[in-house]
Amino acid sequence: MNQKVLVTGGTGYIGSHTIIDLIENGYEVVCVDNGSNSDTSSLAAVKDITGIDVPYYHLDLCELDGVKRIFTEHPDIKGVIHFAALKAVGESVEQPIRYFRNNLDSLINILDVATQNHVEALIFSSSCTVYGDVTHSPVTEETPLQEAASPYGRTKQMGEQMITDSLKNSSVKSILLRYFNPAGAHASAKLGESPVNPAQNLVPVITETAIGKRKEMTVFGDDYPTRDGSAIRDYIHVVDLAHAHTLALRYIFEGKQQVSTDVFNVGIGNGLSVLEIIHAFESQTGEKLNYKVGPRRAGDIMAIYSDYSKAKNLLGWEPKLDVNDIMHSAWAWEKERTGRQIQ
Numbered sequence: 652m653n654q655k656v657l658v659t660g661g662t663g664y665i666g667s668h669t670i671i672d673l674i675e676n677g678y679e680v681v682c683v684d685n686g687s688n689s690d691t692s693s694l695a696a697v698k699d700i701t702g703i704d705v706p707y708y709h710l711d712l713c714e715l716d717g718v719k720r721i722f723t724e725h726p727d728i729k730g731v732i733h734f735a736a737l738k739a740v741g742e743s744v745e746q747p748i749r750y751f752r753n754n755l756d757s758l759i760n761i762l763d764v765a766t767q768n769h770v771e772a773l774i775f776s777s778s779c780t781v782y783g784d785v786t787h788s789p790v791t792e793e794t795p796l797q798e799a800a801s802p803y804g805r806t807k808q809m810g811e812q813m814i815t816d817s818l819k820n821s822s823v824k825s826i827l828l829r830y831f832n833p834a835g836a837h838a839s840a841k842l843g844e845s846p847v848n849p850a851q852n853l854v855p856v857i858t859e860t861a862i863g864k865r866k867e868m869t870v871f872g873d874d875y876p877t878r879d880g881s882a883i884r885d886y887i888h889v890v891d892l893a894h895a896h897t898l899a900l901r902y903i904f905e906g907k908q909q910v911s912t913d914v915f916n917v918g919i920g921n922g923l924s925v926l927e928i929i930h931a932f933e934s935q936t937g938e939k940l941n942y943k944v945g946p947r948r949a950g951d952i953m954a955i956y957s958d959y960s961k962a963k964n965l966l967g968w969e970p971k972l973d974v975n976d977i978m979h980s981a982w983a984w985e986k987e988r989t990g991r992q993i994q
């Protein structure tokens with residue numbers, strides 16, 4: 652029998668790509684989302700790509716009774732991948748309480764229910780934002796965490812601590828995956844980043860500008876002490892990132908994890924500046940981007956990129972796709988979804 656995995660935030664960007672990877676690797680998936688930043692069109696794409704109709708719960712994970720109901724109806728869930736969260740850094744600076752309530756209440760409920768049932772593995776979407784305003788990259792999992800630069804980053808730091816403390820004396824093992832900057836889309840162009848709320852991440856903002864949904868885009872700051880003045884990040888293809896979740900689950904299911912909670916960086920291992928990403932898009936697609944330079948954005952840091960050797964050594968994970976794959980797939984997806992919206 653296939654092992655059953657609950658994917659929270661599963662209609663969202665990374666969750667839906669991960670559902671495909673899980674199905675392709677023989678797992679049975681149950682999905683839950685409250686639709687606050689996605690809709691079920693992603694599950695239609697999952698069905699189109701994999702042939703599987705994933706059971707879906709439309710509910711808010713901050714409601715404990717709803718979370719309990721999922722486990723009553725699926726008592727054989729062995730793994731939980733917890734993606735559900737609000738994730739806009741700037742918005743979290745303006746609405747900290749909403750971020751703390753949503754991201755922490757939902758996690759507490761997941762921990763509560765996972766420890767009361769027969770869950771063996773919990774994988775948590777953490778973020779490189781937990782490292783705060785680092786002075787040096789690449790960062791390893793040993794790099795000391797600095798003060799979080801935003802309430803969003805703080806919810807990830809607190810989430811990591813809550814998981815570590817809550818599972819110390821339980822049979823549930825957990826992996827905290829610290830993602831760097833996920834970007835790109837599924838190779839089929841049937842699935843990609845399509846947030847309900849205005850996109851905040853760089854690559855969808857680029858493709859939306861190129862296709863004319865936005866008149867222009869802003870580069871937030873060109874006065875950072877970097878090689879071209881713009882901020883530097885580590886862009887990891889969402890399909891590679893999705894596979895890291897499957898490998899993390901397998902690592903726990905196969906009994907390879909000795910510690911209660913472990914943590915892994917998931918990035919490509921080098922940094923590209925915002926202006927370099929813009930130029931990569933222009934050169935890969937032949938499109939010209941209308942962008943302007945604006946002031947720095949609250950909560951943003953200057954530069955960060957990963958050392959992912961721990962994930963490589965223990966999970967056997969390595970990125971296979973690069974920035975050109977990100978640009979091609981994101982652009983193909985943008986043209987596909989815009990075509991659908993026009994019809």
Ligand SMILES: NC(=O)c1ccc[n+]([C@@H]2O[C@H](COP(=O)([O-])OP(=O)(O)OC[C@H]3O[C@@H](n4cnc5c(N)ncnc54)[C@H](O)[C@@H]3O)[C@@H](O)[C@H]2O)c1
Pocket residue numbers: 659660661662663664665666683684685686687688689710711712713733734735736737738753757776777778779830831832833846852
């Ligand atoms: N995309 C990134 O740049 C990035 C980087 C680092 C970490 N992460 C983390 O990865 C996870 C997934 O991110 P994503 O990019 O796929 O975002 P996303 O917004 O596409 O997906 C998150 C999903 O969670 C759902 N959700 C939010 N609160 C919920 C609640 N209370 N109950 C049920 N569903 C809820 C949303 O509707 C959404 O579909 C998040 O935890 C995010 O913080 C994302």
